[in-house]
Amino acid sequence: MVLVVVDEGRAGRPGLVMPVRLDPRGVTGPTRGEARGKRWRRSSHGFYLPADVDSSHPEQRIVEASVVVPTGGAITGWGALRWQGATWLSGTNSSGQVLPVPILISTHDIRPQPGLLLSGEGCAADLISRVDGVAVTHPAWSTAFVMRYARTLEEAVVAFEMAAFADLVSYDEIAALVAEQAGWYGVPRARNALPFCGENSWSPMESVMKVLWMQHGGFRMPLQNRPVFDLAGRLIGTPDLFDPIAGVAAEYNGAHHLQRDQYVADVNRAAIFRDHHIEVVERSAGDRREDFVQRLAAAYRRAGRRRTSRTWTIDAPSWWTPTVTVSQRRSLSPADRERLLKNRMR
Secondary structure, eight states: OOOOOOSTTOOOOTTOOOOBOOOTTSSSSOOHHHHTSTTEEEEETTEEEETTOOTTSHHHHHHHHHTTOOTTOEEOHHHHHHHTTOTTOOSBOTTOOBOOEEEEOTTOOOOOOTTEEEEOOOOOGGGEEEETTEEEEOHHHHHHHHHHHOSSHHHHHHHHHHHHHTTSOOHHHHHHHHHHOTTSTTHHHHHHHGGGOOSOOOSHHHHHHHHIIIIITOOOOOEESOOEEETTSOEEEOOSEEETTTTEEEEEEOGGGGSHHHHHHHHHHHHHHHHTTOEEEEEETTOOHHHHHHHHHHHHHHHHHOOOOOOEESOOOTTOOOOSSHHHHHTSOHHHHHHHHGGGOO
């Protein structure tokens, strides 16, 4: 389906449909009579879409919300981050509930409508830009918004780390912005989340697992997806979470880990870690939090009893290109990004 362009200067993306206003001639939109028929449906006050447009996709929901953004306003929060590349942020919460699209309206007064979250917070004009025809707030601002309005610390951490996964915001950038937002709604939650935040989580469930590791397990902050090498400089593996002081790692096994080839790869990798006396704890979907924390504590106890010499290191060989920080990934060429980061989507 081709995007409908309704105003000069509005662009879009293939496969998305821009809502249109009524048109007495039936050229740029439906007539009033057509809008009452089965071929059209109202998407928001004053705007209509063909009835067969699927509005369940996050990008389509963002496009539909964008047409009601007032002058000087913008899509913010998860919607702005998703539109700018944070593909892990799907517009649902941890319970699977669909979230409304957040819109900064500042001092404007627009009609509340289902599927929209209207915010009167002010935002400097230089923090708003138009991306593919949609006005969005700067990634750092958008991330801070999600973190401040998150229901839990866990959701705040996931929001930052999935924005960092897309290299939209760094830890220093979000920390600096939140430090400036004294007195804003939800700032204590955002600030409390910062000590749990890192820049190299590869999925929301890895971020959740790290919060369990730290908040419920009481253990030091682990490294995220840090390559581990043997003493000859050969790659052993890249565990989801790793405490290099204790030699304890954790892996999250999503549904794709049940596939035969992936399962075999997981078994072989776990064997290699054991050969190097690295304790590995696994967590799967449906795994109770307390069970994971208990297994993690047991792994720390076993690691504490080991007296073997270390045969591994996190110091990368000179030929290795590090990609564990946002700054490192931002500096990569497009070709290197494709080559070095493709393994993150597992």
